[in-house]
Amino acid sequence: MFFSVVIPTYNRKSILEKCLRALEHQHLTADSEVTGYEVVLVDDGSTDGTVDWIRTSAAEFPHVRLFGQNHQGPSAARNLGVQQAIGDTIIFIDSDLVVTEQFLQAHADGLEQGQRSLPAPATPNEPPRLFTYGRVINTCNFEQPTSEPYKVTDFSAAYFATGNVAIARYWLEKAGLFDTQFQLYGWEDLELGVRLKQLGLKLIKCHDAVGYHWHPPFALAEIPQLIDKEIQRGRMGVLFYQKHPTWEVRMMIQMTWLHRVLWGLLSLGGSLNERTLAPLLQWLIEQGKPQLALEIARIFLNWYNVQGVYAAYAEMQQAAS
Incomplete structure (x- = not known):
């Protein structure tokens, strides 16, 4: 070997x-x-x-x-x-x-x-x-x-x-x-x-x-890049689903009503976002808890991902019609 x-x-x-x-x-x-x-x-x-x-x-x-x-x-x-x-x-x-x-x-x-x-x-x-x-x-x-x-x-x-x-x-x-x-x-x-x-x-x-x-400790300055990554991940998720149109892949890429409801509820329909949560995230970072801050940020990051998935899927369907 x-x-x-x-x-x-x-x-x-x-x-x-x-x-x-x-x-x-x-x-x-x-x-x-x-x-x-x-x-x-x-x-x-x-x-x-x-x-x-x-x-x-x-x-x-x-x-x-x-x-x-x-x-x-x-x-x-x-x-x-x-x-x-x-x-x-x-x-x-x-x-x-x-x-x-x-x-x-x-x-x-x-x-x-x-x-x-x-x-x-x-x-x-x-x-x-x-x-x-x-x-x-x-x-x-x-x-x-x-x-x-x-x-x-x-x-x-x-x-x-x-x-x-x-x-x-x-x-x-x-x-x-x-x-x-x-x-x-x-x-x-x-x-x-x-x-x-x-x-x-x-x-x-x-x-x-x-x-x-x-990876570097989480900082608020990273948020725009992280949001962009989640939108990209959503687009690539739809490509993944195009190649393998199965329920298992839909679950992986978060293209189900369950994920839409889950992250919609947790983010209060997107109202818990990078702007409204910024003070809490910054306070956690200053307390030496950047990882906890990142886990909380995942609430709105996942919401962006789900939104990105459905936007890319709508584009795919429009292009096919």
Whole structure:
């Protein structure tokens, strides 16, 4: 088993350094199934000096192979990474994820244990129909991201998410890689997950493969960008539904009457918004509770998302008529 860790990056040089250093300090057991690993870093047109820094620091990162493209988004970047990878097993993480020293070994153990629970492959060249999904812990602690404890809000029920997942390259190519139509924010990994599920792949939770997802502490200045992301996510959600028009996808993208009623009630029809809640959010931030402030902000952020979904769906229906 040879791992290719594929990482798309765009203007994240400061946290990327921590991400890559953690990957250079992996501990593999003496009897490990892992014969080696590489880090395939794909720069998606960064403008913060990422490429120059990697090139001048190459001696510090012997596992890293750097590739670049014009800014095309994470789907195209991950596809390029898979195409350039030499490993039989691909691990996807984001460039703001800092992993533990046992990260690669934990994924290897999870894949090996999962294989024992499945029937033999249909053909000799076919790898087991499974992938491992590690734990992602969100943190705003830049100096010591790995000191953050696991929280209820870190739970994810996603089937396939590229923040921390290991999968045989064979199945990615069989499914058709990422759809580059997803050029705005959101859903490209879950859409690939639907195709992988159709191929019968089993999700193996791998709690020991831990990654710490760093983001700056929430501030009011971020709100316009967060609202824009939710509107983009709504538009991409409708693209997701166009490809897979199922009730399950409608639930994922929040395009149901239930979500409309839920977030409409919680936001009081949109009256609890970025303007009316700003004093409370700022007070929580000043009290040292930026994460709580962000969770409260999700009330109106989800309302924007639902509104964006239905607006994009109406445009789709109008275009089809």
